[in-house]
Amino acid sequence: MQPVISVRGVNKVYSEGASQVPALFDIDLDVAPGEVVLLMGPSGSGKTTLLSIMGCILKATSGSVRIAGAEVAGLSEKQLPGIRLEHIGFVFQGFNLFPTLSVGENVELALDLKGIGGAKAKHEARRLLEQVGLLSKYDTFPTDLSGGQKQRVAIARALAGSPGVILADEPTAALDSHTGRSVMQMMRDLAHQRGRAVVVVTHDNRVLEFGDRIVRMEDGRIVTAADEVSKIPPQWAIATEVQPPSQAC
């Protein structure tokens, strides 16, 4: 299957004053529609930098990045937001919901950015919130939601406009294991049932079972890629307390 994200020979060097700090070295990675890729590795290994480059938030210093078949590495800073808007949905560790907007308005805002407004936006926001089981919270404000509910709203928001790629940065870090599993199950369903390409940066070994593929990074390099979760080396899958998936968050 044609990858929706294709990264080839990507290097990233941060410039800090006169000094240059290399962050990624010669990264090759493909992500196909319908698969969940877990990006794992210690802090400072380059996971988030790679996620940012795949999300067109950061520009690679060199190499090729293709999103939905289109080369984005050479695009200008002004062109990148358009790519993000059209192809990518983000889920953040801290949820990053707008606290002054209701749950429904949070989703409507994402739709508004994509040019969907008015009654159509309200209808679509309701549909997305129904998908994540939070339609009843449409008029509730984020401060009145639990962590899991917030993350489900963030997922609904990420799905606004039907992007082909969902990029999640530590989506379970702020959640208890039970809620984290529920959120990951939702991510997995998005990939397997709706054909989205899902990339999750995580430190959380508890979510390993939800990935189709694990990409391990160290010192800015991909060191191992396991094609299937079942092939995860035992030393990575430590202390995974598996609990039955639950819909409740």
Added chain:
Amino acid sequence: MPPLARRNLFHDKIRLTVTLTGIVFAVVLIVVELGLFVGFTVTTSSLIDKADVDLWIVSKHTPYIEQGSTFSERKLYEVLATPGVASADKYIVRWAQWKRKDGAEVGVQAVGFNPYTGIGGPWNVVQGNVQDLKTPDAVMVDELYKEKLGVTRVGEVFEINGRRARVVGFTRGIRAFTTTPYVFTSFKNAQGYCQLGEDQTLFILVRALPGADLKTLRHNIESRLRNVDALPKAEFSNMTRFYWMFTTGAGVAVLIAALLGLVVGVVVVAQTIYATTMDHIREFGTLKAMGAANGYIYRVIITQAGISALIGYGLAMLVSVFIVRASESGGAAILLPWQLAVGIFFLTMLMCVSAAIVSINKVTSLDPAMVFKG
């Protein structure tokens, strides 16, 4: 568009209160200063503007109304003989000394006009009648200066430059820019009060015949009469305004105060809008990460500034109207014509939007990758 700007603005009520207080103070300060400027400007030339004439005949190079020099009243007949002239009246505006009953002397400006035509006479007469000024020694003053002149009622008798002056009426709201009260009286009385020769006048007020070309008439008068200028009303009014407002520096000082109000307003609003933006900086980062163009974020910030401006302007106008009303009975007129109110509305908008630019610059340089940092 979801109401992000409005919600962000109203979310922190204390900050909103600070913002609005800053805007209200700045706008009220601007209204008061510009209102004073307008009030002063209108006051300086009120005698000219209220006189329903077309041309003012003045001694050559007279810079403003208070600086009129005497010339022979025989020129009146030459003016009257000029084709295109409908009427001409002698007129006096000159400093004099008013003696109160307690012996104190107060500077006044005696205004002598023709009480039979009423041209150049008082307006807003609230007690007495302009016709009453035909009688010898009759004068009319404004209610505003009753206390200053020691006047309590009609019929009281005072002295102007040693000559008898009997109060026959009062006007309302006729201020003098110099705070030296106008004392309206007949031309003949004024000649006496100002110790002018019997054949002398300071001005001649000319009405043109309907349809007469003022440029031609002016040229003809200036050709026939030596050592005088025939100034169209608007020109003499502007000369007088310009002298008092700019040559003396009075207007500049008021304008500088208004400008300071504007600067204070911009700084206060900029500071509070910046603080609000910084409070929500992560949200703006999220918007950028989600793909929002800078323009979309600018719209949010500018909408916040615009809403602040609207509410602040509304509140400031309430306060300003109260101050303007209160000033009506005070020594200095603060005028708020609708044109000034509309102008200040746009100035308030400009002030708030300019203040938002600091925040916009901050958001423009925002790295959307910040959303991945914890």
